Amino acid sequence: MQDSDVIVIGSGIGGLCAAGLLARYGKRVVVCESHTISGGAAHSFRRRGFEFDSGPSFYCGLTDTQSLNPLKQVLDVLGESIQVISYDPLGHYHFPESAFAVYSNAQRYREQVAKVTPQGARELQQFEERLLGLYEAMKGIPTLALRADWQVILVLLSRYLPSLIKILPNLSLVQASVGDVMDATVQDPWVRRLIDLECFLLSGLKAHGTIAPEVAFMLGERSRAGVEYPVGGSGAIVKALVRGLERWGGKLRMGCHVEQILVESGKAVGVRLQKGEVLKAPVVISNATIWDTYNQLLRPEDLPASYRKVALNTPKVESFMHLHLGIRAAGLKNLTGHHVVVHDSSQEITTPGNTCMISIPSVWDATLAPEGHHVVHAYTLEPYAGWERNNSYEHKKQEKAQSLYRALERIIPDIRDRIVLELIGTPLTHAHYLRRYQGTYGPAISAGKGTFPSTHTPIQGLYRVGDSTMPGIGVPAVAASGILCANSLVQPQQTAELLDNLKG
Ligand SMILES: Cc1cc2nc3c(=O)[nH]c(=O)nc-3n(C[C@H](O)[C@H](O)[C@H](O)COP(=O)(O)OP(=O)(O)OC[C@H]3O[C@@H](n4cnc5c(N)ncnc54)[C@H](O)[C@@H]3O)c2cc1C
Structure with missing residues (x-):
């Protein structure tokens, strides 16, 4: 039965x-x-009137x-x-030496890059054009039409032949890494680090580990439709x-x-x-x-x-340290919602604690926090190994949260004085609530x-x-x-x- x-x-x-x-x-x-x-x-979860995103934002x-x-x-x-709220710039990237706004629109994004490196901005344009070509070619075939067996060939030939023909010249790119495209178009070290960072935010890996269609899709969609928060x-x-x-x-x-x-x-x-x-x-x-x-x-x-x-x-990408905060919002004028902070340029962006992602979605949707407050989520990579709920757990938790606090201080210098609710999550928390092996981000x-x-x-x-x-x-x-x-x-x-x- x-x-x-x-x-x-x-x-x-x-x-x-x-x-x-x-x-x-x-x-x-x-x-x-x-x-x-x-x-x-x-998933989202609620504590004392604050609605937190556990992950994506x-x-x-x-x-x-x-x-x-x-x-x-x-x-x-x-x-x-x-229902969504559209916003632009989509975020701010904070490097030790400078910070800059990242716009959905490719032209505006390059203008920001040109302020740092004019030659890099020209190279970035060539990089984007290669990937946007792939995006344009992929556009004609909706994912909803696809399947994971041999019959996909019949579907493509019978319904999407013109689009399939458009993809043929881009076939090598479908298999390529973003690093391959970057090597062919970008020499500027600053822009190469920027591309590595954007790949890392997407796949957990730098440009040479990330497949080109993934970034083509991200660049194409964000420059065409913009970025939205639900x-x-x-x-x-x-x-x-x-x-x-x-x-x-x-x-x-x-x-x-x-x-x-x-x-x-x-x-x-x-x-x-x-x-x-x-x-x-x-x-x-x-x-x-x-x-x-x-x-x-x-x-x-x-x-x-x-x-x-x-x-x-x-192989697995590491797990995370999370900081979910409820903070007082008084005086925080012009606060924006997404930030990525890289603490140390001499270290890899993939080094745990070095790259911190910050999301403050109550700047777009005020209903996520009690009146006069903001809801904050900051997270960074952290290996699962070595974490145990023993006598030193609470101390280690506080210690490991410090890189997230330092990152937040770049955006809100007096953040520690504003806290009304603090939740620190470790790889053990992540593995427990997300029911994921060793709290991994994924393969x-x-x-x-x-x-x-x-x-x-x-x-x-x-x-x-x-x-x-x-x-x-x-x-x-x-x-x-x-x-x-x-x-x-x-x-x-x-x-x-x-x-x-x-x-x-
Ligand atoms: C901190 C963070 C930030 C992210 N930011 C973004 C972002 O901004 N944009 C973006 O696109 N992506 C982002 N991602 C990635 C994205 O969230 C994930 O790739 C995606 O949500 C994973 O979905 P999934 O379907 O693989 O499964 P999961 O989300 O892992 O869900 C699996 C489900 O299975 C359940 N389950 C597991 N075992 C069992 C069992 N034995 N019995 C019953 N149920 C079980 C779990 O409880 C869970 O609900 C982020 C991820 C994280 C962790």
Whole structure:
């Protein structure tokens, strides 16, 4: 007896997109979320009137009708939309020697760079033109049309031949790293560091580790549609996806930790929950990370030993230190919302504590904080290894938060005097609340050294979505992973009907 057609383990953006689409296709879908809040890395949480983003706060293409953002495409087919606030500059980058505003518009961005290095700005233009060429070529094929099996070839040939032809001259770029494009166009060391920084913010890796299409997509979307913040925070996106899922008959069960994926004769047949309950379905989709899925949720004998070994050896980006603050806002005129602070130019930007990301979303959406206050989220990379809840935990926590405080002092010099609520999160906190192996940001799969695994697994009926599958880390990417998975589970004709409906 089957309880549903599909069980999705986890309500991260990848899981919710796959679940919502499959519900839209008419499947009976149940999402089992371990946490009591949905959204995974993108969930919001509330403390004493402050609404905090646990992770992402940087979005583009959430509302634009021409958006290439796969998340927007999923929201559209679910009949959902969200309210956003547009803003520009999209952020300020603070290096030890200078700070400068980063604009969505490529021309304005280069004007800022030219103030530091005119030659660098010219080189940056060549770099951007190469990547924007790829973006233009990719534009004609919506992610919503794609799938992760051989039938994608038929879809592309039958519906998107002219766009496919446009991509052909850019084929080498599709496989290239951003570093390859940078080496061919940019010599200026300042601009090279800037490109490394932007790649790091996106993928957790510098330019040579980041694939070119990822940055092409980011540059193209931000210069075309601009940058937006969802009213109500990241949680508003999650709520919209959950509403869409439920509108099409799907169910979300919270506080519902899956202990094991049940496999019989090489086929996934359901899951066993922590409390012993068994749910049966012929399709199980795991939104947990590759390490959690293959190590925690399956028995070693369920997978071919060599496959399991390679999968579990996937390199990881480190975890994070987080600082979530509620602060008094009095006198903070002209405060802007996004900042990246690099403390020491002689160190790698990837060195834990050296690059700090700051988001103050209440400058756009005042409802996120009590009147007269701001909500602040600052975070930086931090290795998981060495963290233990022992006698020195509290002391180490305070000590490691100092690089975040120093970064915040570049923006708000008297920040420490303004604090009304302080929450310091360590890699242990991150791993616990996000249910992610060692609190990792995701796989550190460098361009040219490997590709993100597909949605398929060696177990029939078991699929994976999220940031340890193709195309990778970040909200648009994991939404794409949900699309690729869901579409692979239906006939191409059903996807074609969905796309035709959307066109109206
Ligand atoms: C600090 C930070 C800042 C970021 N900033 C940005 C940004 O500005 N823009 C951007 O695009 N991206 C950003 N990202 C990346 C982006 O948030 C993630 O790549 C993306 O949200 C991950 O989604 P996911 O679907 O892979 O799964 P996750 O978000 O990891 O969700 C997986 C879900 O599965 C659940 N789960 C796991 N195991 C089980 C189990 N056994 N049973 C039941 N449920 C389970 C978890 O509780 C979780 O809800 C950021 C990430 C972080 C950490």
